[in-house]
Amino acid sequence: MRGVMKTSRFLLRGFRRPREIACFALGRLERQVLEETWRLGEVSVRDIYRAFDERVAYTTLMTTLDRLFKKNLLERRKDGRAFLYGALVSQEDFDQGIKADVVDGLLGHGADGVEPVLACIVDTISARDRELLDELDRLVQEKKKELGRRS
DSSP, X not given: OOSOOOOOSSOOTTOOOHHHHHXXXXXXXXXXXXXXHHHHSSBXXXXXXXXXXXXXXXXXXXXXXXXXXXXXXXXXXXXXXXXXXXXSSOHHHHHXXXXXXXXXXXXXXXXXXXXXXXXXXXXXXXXXXXXXHHHHHHHHHHHHHHHHHHO
């Protein structure tokens, strides 16, 4: 098959894909609760309980919201006897943060390690699609212009 790049079926020790990092960092239920909070806005435990069609124990959801609060992903305020929770970070910022952590992990090994990683990225992109390589070049040129204006 020409033009189709083979992807690895293995993961190097300690390396995870961005989607997997979110699952490891939060756990499945925490991620689902966070997604419901993004969808609904400010929520109570009861709101989340209803969003899960009462399939997950109320106390489990209460604990999950508290954990997300302690991880600084949710803020909370007292409303009578209950707490109301809201996202401290948008879904877009959360996803961008995960991607930035992956890139930082790849490039954070000193100057000697950056060039091979960047070369691998270019090789991977060009093997998949010439248009993606052109888009990468456009983004690099755009960033250079932006940085030149700041100087």
